[in-house]
Amino acid sequence: MSYIVSIGKYVGMMKEVFSKPERFKVYYTRTISEINTIGINSAGIVAILSVFMGAVIALQTASNMDSPLLPKYTIGYITRSSTILEFSPTIISLILAGKVGSNIASEIGTMKVTEQIDALEIMGVNSLSFLVLPKIIAAVFFFPFLIIFSMGLSILGGYYSVTASGLASHEEFVYGVRAFFKTSDIIYALVKTCVFAFIIVSVSSFYGYYTKGGALDVGTSSTHAVVWSSIVILLTNFVLTQLILM
Amino acid sequence: MVEVKGINKSFGDNHVLHDFSAKFEAGKVNLIIGQSGQGKSVLTKCIVGLMEVDSGSVLYNDRDFSKMNRKERKGIRTEIGMLFQGSALFDSMTVEENIMFPLKMFTKMSKKEMEDRANFCLERVDLVGRNKLLPAELSGGMMKRVAIARAISMKPKYLFCDEPNSGLDPSTSILIDNLIQEITYEYNMTTVVITHDMNSVIEIGDHIVFIYNGRNWWQGTKEEIIKTDNKEINNFVYASKFMKTLKGKLA
Numbered sequence: 001m002s003y004i005v006s007i008g009k010y011v012g013m014m015k016e017v018f019s020k021p022e023r024f025k026v027y028y029t030r031t032i033s034e035i036n037t038i039g040i041n042s043a044g045i046v047a048i049l050s051v052f053m054g055a056v057i058a059l060q061t062a063s064n065m066d067s068p069l070l071p072k073y074t075i076g077y078i079t080r081s082s083t084i085l086e087f088s089p090t091i092i093s094l095i096l097a098g099k100v101g102s103n104i105a106s107e108i109g110t111m112k113v114t115e116q117i118d119a120l121e122i123m124g125v126n127s128l129s130f131l132v133l134p135k136i137i138a139a140v141f142f143f144p145f146l147i148i149f150s151m152g153l154s155i156l157g158g159y160y161s162v163t164a165s166g167l168a169s170h171e172e173f174v175y176g177v178r179a180f181f182k183t184s185d186i187i188y189a190l191v192k193t194c195v196f197a198f199i200i201v202s203v204s205s206f207y208g209y210y211t212k213g214g215a216l217d218v219g220t221s222s223t224h225a226v227v228w229s230s231i232v233i234l235l236t237n238f239v240l241t242q243l244i245l246m
Numbered sequence: 247m248v249e250v251k252g253i254n255k256s257f258g259d260n261h262v263l264h265d266f267s268a269k270f271e272a273g274k275v276n277l278i279i280g281q282s283g284q285g286k287s288v289l290t291k292c293i294v295g296l297m298e299v300d301s302g303s304v305l306y307n308d309r310d311f312s313k314m315n316r317k318e319r320k321g322i323r324t325e326i327g328m329l330f331q332g333s334a335l336f337d338s339m340t341v342e343e344n345i346m347f348p349l350k351m352f353t354k355m356s357k358k359e360m361e362d363r364a365n366f367c368l369e370r371v372d373l374v375g376r377n378k379l380l381p382a383e384l385s386g387g388m389m390k391r392v393a394i395a396r397a398i399s400m401k402p403k404y405l406f407c408d409e410p411n412s413g414l415d416p417s418t419s420i421l422i423d424n425l426i427q428e429i430t431y432e433y434n435m436t437t438v439v440i441t442h443d444m445n446s447v448i449e450i451g452d453h454i455v456f457i458y459n460g461r462n463w464w465q466g467t468k469e470e471i472i473k474t475d476n477k478e479i480n481n482f483v484y485a486s487k488f489m490k491t492l493k494g495k496l497a
Contacts, residue, residue, distance in 0.1 A: 022351050115334040118296055123348050123400075124323035126316075 010206050016128040017136070017202075030134035038100045038135060038201075039142030045099060046092055046150050053091065054154030055161035057082050062167040072168045076176020079158035081185070088150040089189040090237050093196035096143065097229035101204035104135060105225035108208030109218035117209070132205040139197035147193045188244050195240065196233050203229045247271050248293065248404060248436050253302035255285075255292055255460075262288045263460045266302070272403075272436045275427050275450045279441055280457035281482055286440045287408060289457065293438070294326060294406055295319055306404065324352050327397030327435075329407040329426075333389040335381040335396070341368070342377035345396045352400065367395035371425060387418035391425065398429055405430065407439040411446060423449045444483060447471065456482070 021027045058079045065074060108131055111117050120127040155177055162168045168176075204225035211221040248270040255263040262285045270276040278286050291297040293304050295311060304311040306322050314322070335344050345364040349355050355363065368374055371391040381389060390410060397405060407426060411419035427450040430437040439446065447454060447468055454471055456464040458478050466474070471483060484490050 026350055111336075114332055114337075115330045116336055119328065119330060119334040119336075121296060122294055122323060122326055122328045122406075123351065124320040125351055 009210065010202070013128060013132075013206055013209065014202060016126060017132045017205075019126055019129055021129055021133065022125060027130070027134055030130075031137050034134045034138035035142050038103070038138055039146065042096060042099055042146060043149065045095065046146050047153055049092065049095055050088065050150040050153035051157035053087055054079060054083055054157030054159075057087065057154070058158030058162045058173075059165070059167070062162055062165075072172040073176030073179060075162055075168050076158070076173040077179050078176075079173075080155055080177045080181075083151055083154040083158070084185050084189050088147050088154055089192045089196065090233070092147060092150045093143070093193065093200065093233055094230055096146075097196075097200045097204075097233060098226050100139070101200050101225045101229045102222045104201060104204040105208040105211075105222040106218055108132075108205055109211035109221045112209060112211045113214055113218060128205075128209065132201065132209075135201045135205065136198060139201045140194050143197035144190045144193050147189060151189070191244065192237065192240050195236055199232050199236060200229050203232055247305075247307055248438065249305040249308075250289075250293060251303045251305065253289070253292055253304070254300045255288055255297065256300055261460065263292065263299075266457075266460065266462050268455050268462050268465065270436055270438050271453065273431065273434045274437070274452035275430050276436070276438045276453045276455065277441055277447060277451040278438060278455050278457055279447060279482070280463075281442065284457045285460040286442075286457055290406055290408055290438065290440055294328060295323070324348075324400060325403040327400065327402035327405045329390065329393050329397050329405070329410050331409045331412050333381070333386075333393040335389055335392055337381045339380075340377065341373070341379050341381070341384070341392050341395075344381070344392060345399050348396070348400045363399060364395075367399050368392075370398065370429070371395045386413050387415075387421065390414065390418075390422050394422075394425060394429070398433070401433065403435060405435045405437040407437070407441075409440055409442070411441065411443045416445065419443065419445060420449060426450060442482075444489065447483075 058075055061075050061078045108117075111131070117127045117131075120130060159170075159173050159177075162173055163170055207221040207225040207228070211217050249268070251267050253263050253266040254261070266285075266289060278289065280286050288297065292299045293311075295304075299312050303313065306325070309322065311319065311322055335341075336347065339347065342361070342364050345367050346360045349360045349363060353360075364377065365374070368376065371394050373388060373391055373395065376384070376388070376392075381392070384392065405426070410422050410426060414422065423446050426437060426439060429435065439450070441447070451468040451471075454466060454468060455462055456471075456476075456479050458464075464471075464474065464476050464479055471479060474480070484493050
């Protein structure tokens with residue numbers, strides 16, 4: 001029953017979030033600031049994870065290729081496919097749910113318990129729209145760039161790991177990366193990314209905004225935000241994969 | 247003038263406000279006093295619309311706030327300033343940005359005009375030159391003064407203060423009380439202060455409402471509250487040994 005109430009609250013919240021902003025200029029400035037906070041500031045962790053993720057995918061693929069009938073370029077092909085279809089959009093989004101989601105929930109939760117949100121409401125500002133909408137726009141706009149960045153670095157990580165260890169040559173890996181390429185795979189990945197970006201920000205904002213109590217409750221909200229963002233991402237990933245690829 | 251008529255508010259089985267009515271006049275410092283848990287904060291939140299009343303009405307100069315939709319309320323909210331117990335300054339913004347925030351959102355002032363207004367408000371609360379400090383760099387008393395500056399930046403008609411002296415030393419408390427009183431008279435605002443600080447009652451209370459068990463138990467002036475023989479008020483006002491001794495001497 002409480003889940004149904006929460007879903008109802010979430011839908012009501014989103015209606016408020018997408019109501020007409022009081023001042024477009026202020027919202028624009030906030031959106032630019034949020035692109036920096038939740039987008040550009042996440043580039044470092046995305047880069048590190050992507051390089052090592054790509055390297056491990058390539059090495060594991062190579063180590064599991066026992067049959068001599070399988071061409072070496074398969075390593076590059078599998079690295080590219082896994083990265084573009086699943087690892088970059090989904091795994092990086094799960095990581096961002098941890099980093100960005102907890103940040104958003106704790107920021108909004110702290111504002112809630114210190115009455116800063118009440119102060120906004122008293123002034124006549126739609127606090128939900130003011131706080132959440134710029135974050136949603138920033139994430140939906142910028143996360144696809146992060147994921148493209150991640151795809152490139154992941155494939156690069158895979159390339160260096162297999163060429164440096166002699167498991168495949170430069171030509172073999174590059175041929176595999178380019179083989180059977182479909183542009184629709186990129187579109188599928190970016191569509192997923194935009195949906196995941198929306199989920200991360202909206203679910204985390206929901207837990208932050210409805211925080212009650214004190215510092216301990218802000219921590220609890222932050223944890224719930226990460227857990228539920230991740231669960232919803234995984235469920236949505238399953239549904240989107242069925243819808244788009246099948 | 248702010249008038250509340252027959253307000254009721256419950257949380258489940260807990261009936262917090264019982265048919266509460268009161269009038270808060272313009273140009274006066276109206277105090278709502280009472281022990282903790284009697285419904286002072288809930289009453290204020292109902293008046294400013296942070297909580298919805300179960301029944302009854304809240305009138306701002308005869309405009310029924312409780313019956314308005316969000317859009318209609320927005321108009322009145324730009325006429326309200328509020329000083330929160332914990333100041334509620336936006337901690338990611340500087341002092342100046344905090345004061346300029348409502349101006350940015352609701353006026354078409356140029357940057358220069360907003361800066362001038364912020365400087366004027368800071369001067370009014372005796373914080374000249376602190377424009378670029380962050381709330382984390384301010385003392386408790388300074389934070390309250392910045393919150394007052396932010397509250398008056400839009401030249402409000404109504405000012406609500408939720409325990410403005412909590413966590414402050416006695417001399418800073420008097421400073422804040424006097425500032426609230428001065429700006430109330432200066433701008434002819436309707437000021438409502440929630441407090442359980444007896445110093446505030448004696449210093450600035452023009453009209454006092456005593457809330458007990460969610461009801462308007464008693465109302466009057468600071469002179470009357472000293473002399474009343476109402477048992478609940480005496481238990482509250484003369485709770486400390488010092489006040490009891492003082493009462494004995496006065497008698």
